[in-house]
Amino acid sequence: MVISKVQIDLQxxxxxxxxxxxxxxxxxxxHHALLIKYISGSGEDDLINKLVMRLLCLEPQQNQPCYHCHSCQLFLAHNHPDFYRVELEKGKSSIGINQIRQTITKIYERAQQGGNKVIWIRxxxxxxEAAANALLKTLEEPPENSYFILSDRHDGQLLSTIRSRCLSYFVSMPDLENASIWLKQHVLTNQFNDNELATALLLNENAPLAALSLLDSEHWQNRQQFYNHLYRNLTEKDLWELRHDFINQEDVLIRLHWVNTLLVDALKARHKSGRFIINRDHVPLVRLIASFGNETIIQLYSIWNNARHQLMTMTGLNQDLIISNLLAESEILLNA
Incomplete structure (x- = not known):
């Protein structure tokens, strides 16, 4: 998709x-190297695209790109010869050393537009580790008029040696009140109540665009259906039946995250801090989990969080087996 001026106007x-x-x-x-940390669904790509365009612009107006010079026009056409975007290739699970080496080779060449060269590692x-180490030397001795932008989720893990050579910046999110105001302007206000809007935001760490995506009818309905199944199976203490809500589902990690937030909400409710719960639209489910007691809730959180961490960080795991073991272990714990 071709970037237009409208698309890089910022939220x-x-x-x-x-x-x-x-x-x-x-x-x-x-600084020649920026590490920009963000919460997914914050509009991070728009922010970085505009920053890249400003770095490449030949006639900038203070902090704004001009949009008119040949360099800006090339960028808008996705055809700028001095801009290198490195990201995960289709079918791959990591950014490899060859991708980094190829980019490094190019940036030592003369800038074709006579301005800056920009490398964005998304x-x-x-x-x-090999790719990061290949990048390290170039970060230590960068070519003239070259800028590196490394962007990553706020919980992403980078080598400390890479982090130490970058200027770090965290993109903060609006508070719940302001995020809710924005969200109300972009959804049908009669379709969702205040508790549902707040829940969508809190489940996504106040990232408005991620919350808006969750409120998309299909995603929101999937969550509602999943929570209803969870309530029924927790009442019966028969978690094995939840396999159908996890196996072969594309959003397994999201569903595991939802369960973790419910477990934390239950602990908050038990400690009279209900006003801080995330799942404000499913209070009966939170109360049901809270009835299991502190020790059980803490044990459940530990095993669910560990399963999610394994699936996020370890490649090649049998996802169905991890989920099956998780549900079996949870059911045993509830029926002990």
């Missing part, structure tokens, strides 16, 4: 981040 909560990231450019003290924690 309100990104304006301050963009100003922070571009101020050093105006002051001629920009989801940088997907680099293999």
């Amino acid at each position: 309100p909560w990104l304006v301050n981040a963009y100003q922070d990231l571009t101020l050093p450019l105006i002051q001629h003290r920009a 989801i940088a924690s997907l680099m293999t």
Whole structure:
């Protein structure tokens, strides 16, 4: 898809981040390597695209790209010869050393537009250790007029040696009140109540675009159906029947996350901190889990969180086996 000016206009909560990231450019003290950490669904790609465009622009207006110079036009056409975007290739699970080496070779060449060269490594924690080490030397001694942008989720794990050579910046999200105001303007207000809007935001760490995606009818209905099944099976203490809600589902990690938030909510409810719960639209389910007692809830959280962590960080695992073991272990725990 061709980027247009409209597509890189920033959402309100990104304006301050963009100003922070571009101020050093105006002051001629920009760091050659940025590590931008974000919460998924915050509009992070729009923010970085606009930053890249400003770095490449030949006639910038303070912190804004001009949109008119040949460099801007090439970028808008996705055809800029001095911009290198490195990301996960289709069918791969990591960014390999060959991708990094090929990019490094190119940036030592003269900039074809006579300006800066920009390298954006998207989801940088997907680099293999060998790829990260290949990048390290270039970060230590970068070519002239070259800028590196490494972007990653806030919980992504990068080598400390890479982090130490970058200027880190975290893209903060709006508070719940302001995020809710934005969300109300972008959904049918009579379709969702305030508790549902707040829940969608809190499940996504206040990232408005991720919350908006969750409220898409199919996603939201899938969550409602899953929670209804969970309530019934927890009441009967028969978790094995939940296999159908996990096996062969594309959003397994999301569903595991939802269960973890419910377990944390239950602990909050038991400690009279119900006003801080995330799943505000499913209070009866939270109360049911809270009835299991602190020790059981903590044990359940440990095994569910461990299963999610394994599936997120270890490649080649048998997902069906992990889920089956998780449900069997949870059922034993509830019936002990």
